[in-house]
Amino acid sequence: EPEVTQTPSHQVTQMGQEVILRCVPISNHLYFYWYRQILGQKVEFLVSFYNNEISEKSEIFDDQFSVERPDGSNFTLKIRSTKLEDSAMYFCASSEGPREAYGYTFGSGTRLTVV
């Protein structure tokens, strides 16, 4: 079964450093998402991406965050200057089409620890 692949699985970084989280969505999917889950809390929406641009973003997704699809396969989330409160599990997801007609496939996540 097709998978969404995320790398690395774990990332430890110093506060203030930049991190890039990488995702390879399912090849025929057109919609891409990043969500995060702080330990013990709900899964939260960060951003959605379609047709090479951001289609929606949440209040969490401030100027410190950016997303990019640098080639035909990768989808990345960059955090420019990490803060302690950015420590969380970050999930990439993709879907073939928009909204409820199409299910979301999530990756296994990257656990980011900011120290």
Add this chain to the structure above:
Amino acid sequence: TQLLEQSPQFLSIQEGENLTVYCNSSSVFSSLQWYRQEPGEGPVLLVTVVTGGEVKKLKRLTFQFGDARKDSSLHITAAQTGDTGLYLCAGAPNNAGNMLTFGGGTRLMVKP
């Protein structure tokens, strides 16, 4: 902000018992999805319900979307130890957006 509240938060039952998990909101959602999440893994989609009053069955799991599209339930018949896990509901807003709002989850433990 549209919120989804799940209940109960924790549920521990014996194998063979039936159970129901609830997902409630004061807001209308265009659809609701149910996911199962294992420790250290991403959520895995179980089902999407779209129409108010819709019922979907997946083997021993029955999902229902409320008539007003504000709530949903997951009923498991004759639970098995393999059903142990975290069950999440997630709603798509009643607008043109694609984001999902997740509930806090119900952690189910089925004891042998």
